Amino acid sequence: QVPLVESGGGLVRAGGSLRLSCAASERTFSRSALGWFRQAPGKERDFVAAICWSGSTTYYEDSVKGRFTTSRDNAKNTAYLQMNSLKPEDTAVYYCVASLFRCDRDPKSYEYWGQGTQVTVSS
Numbered sequence: 001q002v003p004l005v006e007s008g009g010g011l012v013r014a015g016g017s018l019r020l021s022c023a024a025s026e027r028t029f030s031r032s033a034l035g036w037f038r039q040a041p042g043k044e045r046d047f048v049a050a051i052c053w054s055g056s057t058t059y060y061e062d063s064v065k066g067r068f069t070t071s072r073d074n075a076k077n078t079a080y081l082q083m084n085s086l087k088p089e090d091t092a093v094y095y096c097v098a099s100l101f102r103c104d105r106d107p108k109s110y111e112y113w114g115q116g117t118q119v120t121v122s123s
Contacts, residue, residue: 004096009117012086018119020081022096029077033103035110036070036081038092038119045095045107049081052103059105064090086121094119 008020022034035050049070050059058070069082079096094117097110 004098004112004114006094006096006114006117009094009119011120011122014087014121014123016086016121017082017084018086019083020094020096020117020119022079022081022114024077024079024098028098028100030074032098032100032112033110034070034072034079035097035099035103037095037097037107038090039095039116040089040092043092046092047105047107048094050103050105051079057103059103061105083119086119088121088123090119091121092119093117 003025005023006020008018012018033052036048037045038048039045047061048064049068051070051072055072067085072079096114098112099110102109
C-alpha cells in the first residue's frame with residue numbers, strides 16, 4: 001500500500017501561489033513515481049505533472065509549464081507541487097498519485113490515488 005495524503009489546497013486570487021504537499025508511506029515512497037492530476041467540475045481528470053523515481057525526470061501538462069514545479073523529498077517521504085501565477089482555469093480538485101511501475105501521463109498507470117485537495121482560484 002502507498003497511502004497518500006494531500007494538503008495545501010485553498011482559495012487564492014489569480015496570480016497567486018499555492019504549494020501542495022503529498023505525504024506517502026515510508027516503505028514505498030522512494031520506489032514510487034509520483035504524479036498530480038486534477039479534476040474540474042463536469043470534466044475528466046487531467047494530467048498535471050509527474051516526477052519519476054530518481055527525481056531527475058519530470059513531465060508537465062502544457063498549460064502549466066513554466067508555472068508549476070513538482071519535486072520530491074525522499075527523506076521526508078513527501079512530494080510537492082508548487083503552483084505559481086495561478087489562473088481561474090486552474091480551479092479543480094488536485095490528486096496525488098503514485099506508481100511502483102510506471103511514470104507517465106496516463107492516469108491508468110497509477111495504482112494509488114489520494115483523496116484530493118480543492119484548489120480555487122478567483123478572478
